[in-house]
Amino acid sequence: MKINEIFAAIEGETSLTGFPMLFVRFTGCPLRCSYCDTVYAYEEGKETTIPELIEIIEKNELKIVHLTGGEPLAQKELPELMTRILEKNRQIVIETGGSMDIAPFIRDKVRIMLDIKTPGSEMSHRNLLSNIPLMREKTDEFKFTLCHRKDYDWAVNFISKHNLREKGCVINFSPVTPGLSPATLAEWILKDRLAVRLNCQIHRFIWPDRDRGV
């Protein structure tokens, strides 16, 4: 498997914000979002075997392993790696761009964080809608990254059109950084009495000078 970076950090997004985790960032992504902040993970990386990864995970001792990218679901060996990680009594968080099938990765002790790409990302045509019915209440979460008011209105309409609320999953609204101010997004959410979670990336506040390893 080609790995871009492995690092211990504080989870900065979703309702798991604040928990320490071991992050494994895979190389490669089938998408090209306009705001992507991990462009360096499109190609750069080092081939690493599953036993080597398991050794790193065991030595690290953190109980939650966060698989991210790039696009972790694009890794052919991911199901096997997940099995090996779970055997080591770890929990897994998977962060996915939402263009690939999540079905093979739904398991106990695995939480899926599914992006719904908005028009501002220039990738909304790649949202795989068949993933939506697979999302599990209280375990998995949706995330919309919003570039502007048009994205916000689009996301509100998407939630209604696809009955996301009936899923019982947390719905995260993230302001793109830089671009949309958290205060502006907060005002829109409050004005509309919208039951979504304002998702600010706290790792950017903790480590403002780091552009990798967060």
Ligand code: SF4
């Ligand atoms: S899905 Fe994530 S990693 Fe892939 S291009 Fe979009 S923001 Fe970047």
